[in-house]
Amino acid sequence: MASGILLAVSLLTSFLIAISTFLASRILNSRRHRKRAVGFFHPYTNDGGGGERVLWCAVKAIQEEIPDIDCIVYTGDHDASPQSLAARATDRFGVQLLRPPKAVHLYKRKWVEESTYPRFTMIGQSLGSILLSWEALSSFTPLHYFDTSGYAFTYPIARLFGCKVVCYTHYPxxxxxxxxxxxxxxxxxxxxxxxxxxxxxxxxxxxxxxxxSLLYGLVGSCAHLAMVNSSWTRSHIEKLWRIPDRIKRVYPPCDTSGLQVSSLLSERPAETPVFISVAQFRPEKVLSVFSGSLIGPNLRARP
Incomplete structure (x- = not known):
């Protein structure tokens, strides 16, 4: 009986050592072959929300500031091509990219889908994002890793692959x-x-x-630069991640070109008050910080 247990332990130990060696070799090989590029981790490029707008504004900013660096988008939408992504940025958000970004398709997106985890959804999706980021970075390893979707559990993986980690957090x-x-x-x-x-x-x-929350704070602290969309988010992220010197508040880019205040005023009844506040949305801020994080330490953002 004792000999059987020893044999099982020995086999399990050998298996774990073999797996660890294999994974370590993959990571070292990827680190050696990193490309001068920025990889954007955004599994849902057809979500149509503010997160996707941040993605395309960030891509545009980097293309304008550093024209010779490639922008890669990790997407789980298998029908997405460089041309369709660029067209969507223009048609849906009015963001005209200088050139189409390259697309790296992900085939394990089900691991971050809510329907996969009827119970313990938060931790399930977070652990699933680790597998998805491994697939992404194994397929293409950039120098800079950008998360624009809030998958903080991917940050330690990106650092293992030797990437500089930058994120934009909409909500903790x-x-x-x-x-x-x-x-x-x-x-x-x-x-x-x-x-x-x-x-x-x-x-x-x-x-x-x-x-x-302790795990979330640990993985979040792996970010080299964290951008948040509001004072509320910044307050929570600072308390959880405990990296206040690496957190910048950057209001989300909001297209106000179509807002015709005069027409609103002309169509409303005379006694109806109008409240319009667009001052907090600063498109140029998100552009400058995303690009500034790659250019140098002088981040052009509100402290």
């Missing part, structure tokens, strides 16, 4: 507010009523959220 994966709601047993979007009613389940979820 977990926030202190979410933990507070569970602690107060509030029934809200992130806390099911059945859990809120149970003291035991609430304590279990609180342990889960606390553990996840």
């Amino acid at each position: 994966t977990i926030s202190l507010d979410m933990i507070s709601r569970v602690r107060r047993r509030s029934s809200m979007y992130n806390n099911d009523a059945s859990i809120a009613r149970s003291g035991w389940l609430s304590r279990c979820k609180l342990v889960y959220y606390t553990f996840f």
Whole structure:
């Protein structure tokens, strides 16, 4: 019996050593063959939201500031081609790229889809993003890795591959507010009523959220430069990631060219007040910080 256990342990140890050696060799080989390029990790390039607009504004900024560096987009949309991506940036967001970005297709996007994890969705998607980033960086290893979708668990992987890690965070994966709601047993979007009613389940979820927040802080701290879209996000990210000197607030790029204030004023009833506030959206800020992070240490952003 003892000899059988020793044999099993020996085989398992040999297997783990072989796997570790193989993975280490892959990483070292990729590090040696890094390309002078910026890789944008954006698995959903057809989402049509503000995150995609940030992506294309960032690509445009780098093309304008550093014309001789390639821009690569890691996408899970298999029908995406360089030409279709450039056309979408123009047609959907009005962002005219200098040239089409190169596309690296990802085939393991299911590992970051919400439907894959009916329970423990947050940590499931986060761990799945590790596999997806491994696929991305194994296919093409750039000098600079940009995450524009909020997959913080990919940052340690990118650093293993020798990349400089830059990210734009729209919303933290977990926030202190979410933990507070569970602690107060509030029934809200992130806390099911059945859990809120149970003291035991609430304590279990609180342990889960606390553990996840610690992991989130650890992986987030691997970013060389983190940009956030608001003061609220910055406050939470600073507390979780604990890298305040590497966090910059950059308001999201917002196209206001189509906003015709005069027409709004002419069509409204005389007694109806109009409130318009576009001052906080600074397209040139996101452009300059994305490109500035590659040019040098003098980041042109609001501290």
